[in-house]
Amino acid sequence: MTPVMPSDFDPRNAEPEDFVPPGLPKDIANTTGRLPVGDPEQVPDPAEVEVPEDLREQIQTVVDKYPDSENSGSPKSAAIPVLWIIQRRYGWCTPEGIVQAACVMQVTPAYLESVASFYDLLRTSPQGEHQVLVCTNLACWMRGGDELLDSFCEKTGADREAAGHGGSLSEDGKVLVSGFECLGACDLAPMASVDERYFGPLENGDAARIVDQLEAGEEVLPEKALERRGLAGGVAESTDPRVTEGKGPNR
Amino acid sequence: MIEETRILLRHAEDPKMATLAGYESYGGYEVMKKALKEIEPEWIVNELEDSGLRGRGGAGFSMGKKVSFLPHTNDAKYLCCNADESEPGAFKDRELMQRNPHQLIEGIIISSFAAGIVHAFIFIRGEYDDQADILDRAVEEAYEAGYLGQNILGSGFNLDLVVHRGAGAYICGEETALLDALEGKRGNPRLKPPFPAVQGLYGGPTLINNVETLSNVSHIVANGADWFKSFGTEQSPGTKVVSISGCVKRPGNYEVELGVSLRDLIFGLAGGPLDGHEITAFYPGGSSSPVLTPAEFDLPYSFEAMAEAGSMLGSGSIIVADDSVSIPRMALRTAHFYRHESCGKCTPCREGTNWTEKMLERVCTGEATPMDLDIISSVQDNIMGHCLCVLGDAMAMPVSSMVNKFRDEFEETIASEAAKAWSMPVEELAGVGAGSAGDPVGRTSPGVPPGSPADPASSPGRDVPSGDEPGPGGASPETLRRERLAGRSIPDGSGG
Numbered sequence: 001m002t003p004v005m006p007s008d009f010d011p012r013n014a015e016p017e018d019f020v021p022p023g024l025p026k027d028i029a030n031t032t033g034r035l036p037v038g039d040p041e042q043v044p045d046p047a048e049v050e051v052p053e054d055l056r057e058q059i060q061t062v063v064d065k066y067p068d069s070e071n072s073g074s075p076k077s078a079a080i081p082v083l084w085i086i087q088r089r090y091g092w093c094t095p096e097g098i099v100q101a102a103c104v105m106q107v108t109p110a111y112l113e114s115v116a117s118f119y120d121l122l123r124t125s126p127q128g129e130h131q132v133l134v135c136t137n138l139a140c141w142m143r144g145g146d147e148l149l150d151s152f153c154e155k156t157g158a159d160r161e162a163a164g165h166g167g168s169l170s171e172d173g174k175v176l177v178s179g180f181e182c183l184g185a186c187d188l189a190p191m192a193s194v195d196e197r198y199f200g201p202l203e204n205g206d207a208a209r210i211v212d213q214l215e216a217g218e219e220v221l222p223e224k225a226l227e228r229r230g231l232a233g234g235v236a237e238s239t240d241p242r243v244t245e246g247k248g249p250n251r
Numbered sequence: 252m253i254e255e256t257r258i259l260l261r262h263a264e265d266p267k268m269a270t271l272a273g274y275e276s277y278g279g280y281e282v283m284k285k286a287l288k289e290i291e292p293e294w295i296v297n298e299l300e301d302s303g304l305r306g307r308g309g310a311g312f313s314m315g316k317k318v319s320f321l322p323h324t325n326d327a328k329y330l331c332c333n334a335d336e337s338e339p340g341a342f343k344d345r346e347l348m349q350r351n352p353h354q355l356i357e358g359i360i361i362s363s364f365a366a367g368i369v370h371a372f373i374f375i376r377g378e379y380d381d382q383a384d385i386l387d388r389a390v391e392e393a394y395e396a397g398y399l400g401q402n403i404l405g406s407g408f409n410l411d412l413v414v415h416r417g418a419g420a421y422i423c424g425e426e427t428a429l430l431d432a433l434e435g436k437r438g439n440p441r442l443k444p445p446f447p448a449v450q451g452l453y454g455g456p457t458l459i460n461n462v463e464t465l466s467n468v469s470h471i472v473a474n475g476a477d478w479f480k481s482f483g484t485e486q487s488p489g490t491k492v493v494s495i496s497g498c499v500k501r502p503g504n505y506e507v508e509l510g511v512s513l514r515d516l517i518f519g520l521a522g523g524p525l526d527g528h529e530i531t532a533f534y535p536g537g538s539s540s541p542v543l544t545p546a547e548f549d550l551p552y553s554f555e556a557m558a559e560a561g562s563m564l565g566s567g568s569i570i571v572a573d574d575s576v577s578i579p580r581m582a583l584r585t586a587h588f589y590r591h592e593s594c595g596k597c598t599p600c601r602e603g604t605n606w607t608e609k610m611l612e613r614v615c616t617g618e619a620t621p622m623d624l625d626i627i628s629s630v631q632d633n634i635m636g637h638c639l640c641v642l643g644d645a646m647a648m649p650v651s652s653m654v655n656k657f658r659d660e661f662e663e664t665i666a667s668e669a670a671k672a673w674s675m676p677v678e679e680l681a682g683v684g685a686g687s688a689g690d691p692v693g694r695t696s697p698g699v700p701p702g703s704p705a706d707p708a709s710s711p712g713r714d715v716p717s718g719d720e721p722g723p724g725g726a727s728p729e730t731l732r733r734e735r736l737a738g739r740s741i742p743d744g745s746g747g
Contacts, residue, residue: 065413067327067370068434068453079435080418084377118437120419121377133378137339138538138570138584139496144736181421181588182339182538183378186496186570187503196380227381231346232495232503233255233520235264240256242481248473249354250261250268251278 040110044103051100058085059104076107079115083122092123120180128169128176130214133193136164136179139186143201145179148190151207152177175214187232198226253507253515256482256490259466260506263350269385271392274353280398282473283357287364287406290472295365299468301476303488307343308333308424308461309537309565311554314468320448321366321456329452330368331459332359333429334375334382337421339538339588340568343492344462346504348375348382351466352389358468360398360410366458369409374429377418386414421592425640426459427451428594439596440640461566463492483509487553487564495521497571498528507552514548517571525735528573532657536565538585539645541652542572562652575731578657579664582650583611589646600643603634607650614661617668624654624661667727 038044059082063069066077082105086097093116095109102109116122134140134149153160156170158177167178183198185191191200194210199221202210206221213220222228238244257263267273274280286295300315321328332355336344348355359371373390375383390412393399401409415433417423423432427441430452451457467489471479480488487509493516496502500522507516517523517533524530532542535552541562543550550556557564572581590604610627613619631647631654638644654661670677726734 067411076435077433080432081416084416084418115435115437118420119377119417122418137588138534138581139340139502141584142497142572142576142732147736181591182337184336184342184345184376186340186342186494186568189496189502193378196378198381227349231260231264231350232501233505236255236257238254238257238261240254242478243256243258243261246258246470246474246478247278248282248470249274249277249279249357250258250263250351250470 038099038109040113041108043106043108044099046103049099049103051103055085055089055100056104059101063105075105076111078105079107079112080119080122083112083116087122091129092125092127123167126169126173127167129174130195131176131178131193132210133178133180133183135181135183135185135189135191135193137182139182140189140191143189144204145190147204148192148202148207149177149179151204152192152211155208155211170211175211185226188226188229194220199224200226253511253519255506255520256508257506258470258482258490259347259354259463259492260350260504263346268351269349269353269389271353271389271396274351279353280357280396282469283360283398284404286361286472287404287408292365292367295361295472298471298476299365302471302479303476303486304464304467304471304479305487305489305554306461307463307467307491307567309338309539309563311564314460314464317448317458317460318362318366320446321368321458322449323367325367327370327453327455328366328368329455329457330359330363330366330371331426331429331433331452331457332371332373332462332465333424333426333459334373334379334462335417335424335429336379336462336566337376337424337592338566338568339585340496340534340570341494341537341566342496343494343504343567345379345382347462347466347492348379349385352386353393354466354469355386355462356389356393356398356412358465359412360403361468361472362458362460362465363410364408368458369411371410371412372433372452373412373414374423374433375414375416376423377416380416383414383416390414420594421588422594422640422642425642428640429459430457437594439594440642442639484551484553484555486555491552491564491567493552494566494568495571496568497533498525498530498573498576499523499571500525510551510553510556512549513543513552513569516552516569517548521569521571524571524573528575528731528735530571531574531576532572532578532581532653534568534570534649535560536563537568538570538588539641539648540565541648542656544656575728575735577615577664577728577732578653578660579611579614580729582653583608583615585649585653586611586646589642593642597638597640597643599634599637603630603643604646606630607646611650614665615668617665617670617672619665621662621665623665624658627651628654 062081063078068075068077082101083093086101087093090097098109098112102112116124132152134152136145153163156175156177158168158170162168163177164179167176169176183193185198188200190202210220262268262277296318299318304314305311306314334344363371397404399410399412417432420438422428423438425440426447428438432438433452447457447459483489490506491509492504492506494504505520530545532544534540535543535557543562547560550560554564586608590608593600593604595601607630610623628651631651634643634647666677
């Protein structure tokens with residue numbers, strides 16, 4: 001079980017027996033493509049799948065947090081958090097990673113695959129080392145979100161058309177650039193989520209700076225980080241006696 | 252100029268508010284301690300119902316009623332805090348969780364105590380990674396302080412709280428889809444009834460409330476229902492954190508009493524339109540609310556007034572569009588979003604959002620005829636109320652409101668885009684039929700020059716062509732938008 005496809009594997013002119021036998025990825029998984037590993041409809045046999053001990057523990061801890069883990073059968077509540085663990089470990093939801101998770105959770109790989117393919121943030125293809133999600137929804141579009149996405153594509157060489165429809169990797173394969181639906185930061189418009197942290201409002205020129213900073217391993221635009229931002233209304237002390245004399249928290 | 256009435260966001264600019272020690276230094280968790288020791292759960296439920304607190308997530312349903320619907324049995328009951336804030340325009344929960352996570356946790360503990368719930372979840376959208384980390388830390392602190400877990404503070408009450416991260420799907424903000432996602436499935440809505448209060452998570456009775464609603468709970472329990480009702484209007488009591496974004500000078504979250512005028516919100520707090528521009532339309536309650544126009548600026552911002560104006564307060568998110576925003580393109584963006592996010596379970600929504608987007612694309616490339624606008628309207632009518640959840644309705648309402656209120660602009664866009672595609676002046680084209688209903692201009696004619704927007708072979712996919720040439724009546728909104736962006740100076744809005 002768990003054959004690993006070599007990176008130059010071409011499904012069009014290869015037979016299944018050409019797969020290289022096991023050898024679990026230690027770090028970023030090196031497989032490509034979406035061919036299932038093993039039988040996706042069978043719950044993996046723990047005796048046949050090698051799961052790193054720390055990964056097994058991590059998954060089990062999450063599964064135990066949900067009340068359905070006390071039920072008989074296979075608890076599924078942890079599916080999304082477990083897929084997050086796989087994605088954080090291997091860079092994306094690799095076929096091997098899904099089999100490992102399915103083995104610990106005792107569900108079928110097909111089930112986890114179906115969940116992973118439903119959600120935008122769970123990637124079923126390689127997504128590079130860094131992810132830049134540019135919001136192109138209403139408020140950001142009004143303030144220049146499309147133009148910001150253009151600038152990111154220009155800087156990284158990512159395909160603009162593909163970036164607008166699910167994401168495109170930069171020329172060196174290190175940065176994923178993707179247009180995205182509302183990220184919930186319309187006050188920062190136009191904004192982008194860089195490696196899961198929010199930055200805005202961004203000028204088009206900031207795109208090049210962000211990519212350079214990512215490549216150099218530096219902190220990204222600290223002055224435009226959401227966490228450094230104050231309340232829009234500033235520091236304001238209410239004079240309303242109902243508020244100042246109110247009980248409860250925030251006194 | 253109006254002042255904010257900060258209850259939930261009070262002292263929120265203080266960074267230590269995000270920690271347990273900081274929150275307690277401002278009187279945090281005292282209500283919870285008192286409630287667990289001295290207050291009867293029934294009294295809390297009554298007080299919540301009395302206060303008239305309406306759900307802050309969109310539907311505006313009475314929170315106290317929701318709690319009272321839960322059966323008084325010893326079955327496993329669940330509480331889910333809906334923090335999957337994905338509505339375009341809404342970002343208030345992000346602010347509340349980031350700045351004051353313990354206020355939410357205290358609200359969850361008190362609500363769970365009142366309803367006899369022992370398992371609670373916070374379902375936070377996957378994009379809010381920073382905020383989820385903050386919540387994780389806050390929950391850990393609360394466990395260490397003994398405010399969560401078994402036999403809390405010796406009261407015999409148990410509560411487990413799990414922070415569950417979603418993974419990017421707007422539909423999971425719908426309460427039954429959220430339950431499916433929490434159960435580890437694809438987020439598809441369920442048929443209602445049974446409502447979640449009867450049969451929800453793992454088949455048990457489930458209370459689902461928004462972050463802001465639950466954040467209000469400890470304030471109501473501490474001060475009583477009458478105090479809460481002294482804020483806001485009769486039917487919309489309390490304060491509301493309003494997210495204002497789009498073409499305004501100071502976008503951001505402002506906490507005000509419900510019932511303040513829209514003018515005070517948009518012009519007073521958010522600073523009004525950008526210099527040299529005028530507001531043409533705005534969504535009063537997130538992207539799924541029908542748009543309103545400047546004629547409605549003096550309406551009070553409350554659930555009832557917005558409903559009376561034919562729109563809704565929804566999640567309390569105002570997105571402002573000015574004269575540099577093309578309304579047909581704004582309708583297209585809106586439709587595109589819902590097409591992308593439709594889960595595909597119900598046909599009217601799956602097909603309706605898809606075809607609406609395609610028709611609006613044709614409007615924006617000049618391939619449509621005015622008759623198509625009527626078809627768009629009829630498609631919206633056929634989506635409304637015909638699906639398991641309201642995602643389809645959430646597109647149908649704003650799109651049909653835009654087509655109805657701005658029909659002239661849609662027709663102008665069709666005519667000017669067709670003129671560009673045909674490379675002939677719009678007056679001549681009018682003779683061929685662009686202005687008259689029913690004639691299929693641009694769809695069947697061989698006169699479409701190659702490489703023009705109307706040429707399907709060169710159509711750049713779903714993103715609509717630029718439209719950067721001036722239309723017949725001077726500069727088109729799209730040109731204005733580009734000009735504004737070229738010389739834009741972004742207000743920092745950090746407020747100091």
